[in-house]
Each structure stands twice: as structure tokens, then as C-alpha cells.
Amino acid sequence: MTKIKMNWGKGLALFMGCFLVFIITLGVYMFNQTSDEYDHQYYEKGLAFDSVYNQRRQVVVDNVQPKVTVEQTNLHVDFVAPANGNVRFERLADPSLNKVVTFTSTGQNTVDIPLSDFKRGRWDLSFQWVNKGKKYLYQKQIRVQ
Numbered sequence: 001m002t003k004i005k006m007n008w009g010k011g012l013a014l015f016m017g018c019f020l021v022f023i024i025t026l027g028v029y030m031f032n033q034t035s036d037e038y039d040h041q042y043y044e045k046g047l048a049f050d051s052v053y054n055q056r057r058q059v060v061v062d063n064v065q066p067k068v069t070v071e072q073t074n075l076h077v078d079f080v081a082p083a084n085g086n087v088r089f090e091r092l093a094d095p096s097l098n099k100v101v102t103f104t105s106t107g108q109n110t111v112d113i114p115l116s117d118f119k120r121g122r123w124d125l126s127f128q129w130v131n132k133g134k135k136y137l138y139q140k141q142i143r144v145q
Contacts, residue, residue, distance in 0.1 A: 055137035056137045056139070058134055058137075059136045059137065059138050062134070062136075063080070064080040064081065064131070064136060065138060066079045066080070066083075066127060066138060068125070068140050070115070070142050070144065072145075073115055074112045074114055074115060075112070075113040075114075075115055076110065076111075076112055077103075077110065077111040077113070077127070078110050079105050079109040079110070079111070079129070080109065081109060081131050082105050082109055082131060083104075083105045083109065083111075083129040083130070083131050083136075084102075084103065084104040085102070085103065085127065085128045085129030085130055085136075086100050086101060086102045086128055086129075087100070087101050087113065087125055087126065087127045087128075088100050088125070089101065089123050090123065090125075090126070091119070091124075092122070092124065093121065097118075097119060099117075099118075101113055103129075115144050118144050119144070120144050120145060121143065121144060122141060122142075122143050123142050123143075124140075124141055125139065125140045125141070125142060127139070127140070
């Protein structure tokens with residue numbers, strides 16, 4: 001039986017060759033992956049951050065948080081004062097289902113939005129409305145049954 005003798009040079013060259021093949025394989029694999037989706041409006045949202053922050057803060061300062069309840073087939077929203085604006089329904093699981101609904105509160109400062117067109121599951125709501133010249137933004141998560 002013959003023994004194969006290796007010296008340090010051959011072992012080191014073999015290790016470097018395997019490592020090089022490993023790195024090249026990872027590089028090819030990474031470049032063949034689909035690109036990650038990112039928010040194309042990232043910088044614009046950053047520039048508008050102060051405005052959004054002030055609208056959210058105004059809700060707390062004026063104590064005008066709407067009361068949002070999910071009923072069988074409707075989203076019922078009670079506002080403290082008359083309001084007109086819009087609500088953005090965002091579905092993180094499927095952004096193609098996102099919708100914007102405009103509203104004007106009734107005489108009792110309420111708004112009913114039918115939920116028959118919305119899929120079951122979690123929705124993020126962003127209410128934007130104006131009352132007496134002040135702009136408000138309120139965010140809420142709901143679950144449609």
C-alpha cells in the first residue's frame with residue numbers, strides 16, 4: 001500500500017482553489033437572484049416626513065381620534081367633529097388590493113364604509129381628513145372577517 005504524501009504547498013493550493021470555486025459559485029448565485037423590491041418613493045416620503053408627523057401629532061393635540069369599529073359588513077367610524085377626507089386601505093400581503101375611499105361625515109359625524117369588496121384578513125388604514133382648516137392623519141389596523 002502506497003501512501004500519498006502532501007506537503008504544505010499542495011494542501012494550501014488545494015484549499016485556495018476550493019475557496020475560489022466557492023466564492024465564484026456564490027457570486028453567480030447572487031447575480032442570478034431577482035432584485036429585492038424597495039420603496040421607490042423612499043426619498044419623497046423622507047422629505048414629507050415633517051408634514052406627516054405634524055398631521056399625526058395634531059390628532060393627539062386636539063384629541064380627535066376617531067372611533068373605528070368593524071361590523072358584519074361595514075366599517076363604522078365615529079369622528080369627534082365633521083370631517084371630509086379619505087381613508088387608504090393597505091394590504092401588506094397583497095399590495096394590488098390597496099384602495100383609497102373618500103368620505104364625508106354625516107350629520108352625526110359618522111362614516112360607514114361597506115367592506116363587501118375587501119378580502120378577509122388584516123388591513124392597515126390611514127385616515128386623512130380636514131376639519132376647520134386643520135389636517136389630520138390617523139392610522140389603525142383592522143381585521144376584516
